[in-house]
Amino acid sequence: MDTVTVNGNVIAWKEGMTVRNVLDEMKYSFRLLIIKVNGGIVKRENWDDFSVPKNADIKVIHLMSGG
């Protein structure tokens, strides 16, 4: 099975998988996120279209919010 690693968690990779698919899969609904795929930042406006390569190391950095 092809995989990607998201914040240290290994999940299945699928053909055409986008950053948005990864967020949905991980149930990452928080909005203050910084996303890096293999070290490169993916800007928010590209999350729906950016294809994640197999074996990618994805960092979804959650910032802080709230009182």
Next chain:
Amino acid sequence: MGVSDLKSKHVPLKEMSYEPKELFRGYTDRVLHINLDNNSVNIKNVSPQMKEKFIGGKGYGLRLLWDATKPETKWNDNENEIVISPGPICGITQYAGAGKSLVVSISPITDIVIDSNVGGYFGPFLKFSGFDALELQGKAKNDVIIVIDGVKNTVTIEEAPAEEIDSHILAEQLTEMYSDSPEPRDMKNISVISAGHAADHTMIGMLNFSWYDIKRKKCRLKQAGRGGIGTVFRDKKIKAVVVKAAGVTQDPNHVADMEPIRERGARFAREMKELDPHQCRMKQEGTAHLVNIMNDYNLLPTHNFKFGSHKDADALHSRVWNKKFTQGMNDGCWIGCTMNCAKAVDDFVLKSGPYKGQAVIVDGPEYETAAGVGSNMGIFDADTVIELNFYCDTYGIDTISFGTMTAFAMECFENGLITKEHTGGMDLSFGNIESALELIHQMARGEGFGKIVGLGVRGMKKYFHEHFDADMNFMNDIGMENKGLEYSQYVSKESLAQQGGYAMTNKGPQHDEAWLIFMDMVNNHIPTFENKAEALHYFPMFRTWFGLMGLCKLPWNDVEPENNAETDEPAKVPEHVDNYVTIYNAVTGSNIDKAEMIRQSERVYNFQRTFNIRRGYGLRKHDAQPYRAAGPVTVEEYKSMEEFYDRKMKEDIGVDPAGKSVGEKIAITRKYREDRYEQLLDAVYLRRGWTSNGVPKIEHMKDLGMDLPEVIEVLSKHQ
């Protein structure tokens, strides 16, 4: 009765005129001291050393409270004070979130210093009236109102027998009474501090700070919620403190250099306009935007922190609050705040209690309230959350403590530790809306089981054990309090750093010192003890700084600059940190950098730790946490995430869970997690310059320039 009739019943006890004093670079360098034992009103000058070491806000509060009390002073002793201090940046209108006051006192539920921050106009108006801080000491014989008139430059103490106690009425009455006219342009110059009926009968009383909303033509209320300061207020028989300002000019602080403040403020306003709709939507939903997010990440407390999510949590989803909140209003709790997150529900018709059937405005709910009086009590009904929010506010009690306390009582009820025989016939099962409402009304009336719940979690544990023979060990495990303060509303079980962020706090488990769950649990950014210790050093110190200044923390990180991702340390939001350094220097004429910012906080933070030690607390044993904060206490909890806990046992502990009973697995997990917490304490104490018993080292205090004789006297006994 109209306000002129109410006022006619006032009995003047004291009137003092004072010399006006304009602010200079954020300070008046004066403190107003009122003692109700003898109705004395005095003005004290702030010494250069106090200004240098304690800065303002919470720092001033701690300094003044230390000097006013003895180590053995109890919350209800006459010498205990309530100190309100805004800080040097408070009152500017060119940058968001600059209207906060910090309130400190000896807490009725923790017996140590509590500090609580609050919006509303009181803090800025106090400064404009000529004072950097207000000390309230002593006790009145009958209910009094204190009026600080910054227009006439007078301070009066008046017996006031006829006004209402509950805040939503009292704030309106006093705003009208002391305003020059009923016109909004005059009404907005009044701010009122008040509590409510439940503050008379519980240990979790809070203070409402009002501001007049000129668009709605109504008083709004913000809360200094934590630790029972409203209980102290009512014990002193203070009905209200009123401040009247002449108005707000462009530069009441007489800052050293206005231009950088304007420039940073405009930059921030652009971020709010362009980025907030895609980020946290603070302008539409306030902090309530977090409810569904916390549920998604298994961090939303439900059923007394047993679980972190619930199938019915969508009933409290941010889109629900978006519809309930009136949109398109200026909801800043201080002038010029472009974050505008003080959301409100208008024309809410109450279905219970003394105001049943009335349409009222309800400030909030914020995230903590929605989670506290909602999910944590098993209540997934938005209107009930709003109703409980309203009554907590007007009765003068803390929504966070009310939620955690009631959830604890509910779990005790469901486990048979207490029964209907003890509750006066109430079914206290999780999710029982009728009982939750009855409890809060009983607290306001000072009767029934509500009065017992009003003792707080620690008080209830003692009471249930002594009177109902309830199992103390079990209650210690599930009772979500540390140092006597109830936990705020995040599940910390899977974030060791957040466990420290809660239980290692100076005042008790409130998230305003450190919120590290994402950084730790989701991002895996701080895997080692040293990493966690660094975070538990930096963030509590950084966040303390807001409380020294009179600033709100939310504009720091609830919207983030577009290029924040490209910075070296995005979690710190470097551009906003630079804004704060720039603004501080521009207000005060100083020249600090971001390292000195942390040192300013460290001095005060360590002083507060020393204050706790002086009172017989503040040691390692006082940083212990209830096991519910660290892991699954019950079989039900373990089984709800059995696969997860089994996997963690294998991966983290190196023990194969196969063939083991749930009870055995709970015990193995517990031993491991409790040991990890002890290792965390060691690492954090080392990083903070403390001994292994949690005591600041004298050398460290010297390095900070905080080796004051009275501090060294306390610490030298514990080195």
